[in-house]
Amino acid sequence: MKIRHLRIFKAVCEEESITKASEKLFITQPAVSTAVNELENYLGVRLFDRVSRKIQLNETGKLFLVKTIKLLALYDDLEKNTKNLEENAVLKIGSSITIANFILPQAMAKFKTACKNTPTRVVVENARTIENMVSENKVDIGLVEGVVYNKELKNFRFSSSELLVLCSPQHKYAKEKPIDIDELTTETFLLREEGSAIRDVFDSALLLHNVSVSPVWTSVNSQALIQAVKQNLGISVLPRQKVENELRNGEIVEIKVNDLELISVNHIIFSKGKYETKPFKKLIEILCNKGS
Helix, strand or coil: CCHHHHHHHHHHHHHCCHHHHHHHHCCCHHHHHHHHHHHHHHHCCCCEEEECCEEEECHHHHHHHHHHHHHHHHHHHHHHHHHHHHHHCCEEEEECHHHHHHCHHHHHHHHHHHCCCCCEEEEECCHHHHHHHHHCCCCCEEEEECCCCCCCEEEEEEEEEEEEEEECCCCCCCCCCCECHHHHCCCCEEEECCCCHHHHHHHHHHHCCCCCCCCCEEECCHHHHHHHHHCCCCEEEEEHHHCHHHHHCCCCEEECECCCCCEEEEEEEEECCCCCCHHHHHHHHHHHHHCC
């Protein structure tokens, strides 16, 4: 039984004539008769009585017609509105912490205006966790800072942020000229956790100079590190936008370090096989326009 059989059956019922049904559907009378016979044979019941060369819907046929009308209405609605389903499907977004703080809220506000009918789910974790979630198809789009380790993922840059080496105004390096990296690495460090983009960028920059550090504090919370720096408990590395107020108020100070460039690049990542819906593409467009 195919949709074609049901459409022909419905037309015969409405026109009460095989001839008129064939004219309405622009097919031959034998084709209509064959379709009706095939439908009855498939169902194993008679839907019409053939009386005096006329075809009349019987009681079984009347009950079947009610179900046919409902089914065809659902089928037509599905066929007509399938493209709209993309707009109603949940878009799952994973974001690293810094991007979630400074970029994503504004981007999502624009997205909700552009894609009113698209529900979203946002997960905020460190960059490595988000990358794994994208790989496992737990989120559709990942927004991460720093290095993308999985080469099987599509990724492209949409913005970047500067990382600063920071200390208390009471620290010995607060008022000095730029220092060398060797001097820096002898100090006490308060850093983000391994797997965070900020930590990855800093560790990678040190590795280029064949040095490393072992922090006495590690935290997933940048604000905790800021407060510890204020108390002169050590040196930290954080994005400029996270500490602009503290820098402006003189609560913390940037340490200039010779030959140390700390730039965290922000990437959009997603699986190579991911189908890119219109809302998916719209969010990427908004993020890229936001990027610097």
